[in-house]
Amino acid sequence: LGFRDIPWPTFSQPRSLDDLTAARVTRFVLSPLHPGETRRDKVRNALRRWHPDRFGRVLARVDDGDREMVEEGVGVVVRCLNSLLER
DSSP states (O other), rough: OOOSOOOOOOOOOSSSGGGGGHHHHEEEEEEEETTTTOHHHHHHHHHHHOHHHHHHHHTTTTOOHHHHHEEEEEEHHHHHHHHHOOO
16 A cells, blocks of 8 residues: 555545645545534544554555655644544
8 A cells, every 4th residue: 555545534635745734634524524423523533543553554554665654644634633622
């Protein structure tokens, strides 16, 4: 797997870390396309999916050349989600 193979929580697939922004993650996670969930539930569910401990299973399958970039991307997503949960 490579960076571009990861199903990042954004509406358009990021080509690089610069494309993976808090605004794009927020727009996707809080989208009305997830009906029946409260704002808090949406963020919590996304946090469960993207938590670094759980994501380690996927990370083990990432190509060595992309692993650092994927780790940084997961960090961007998790920081964004934690920020949303605190609001």
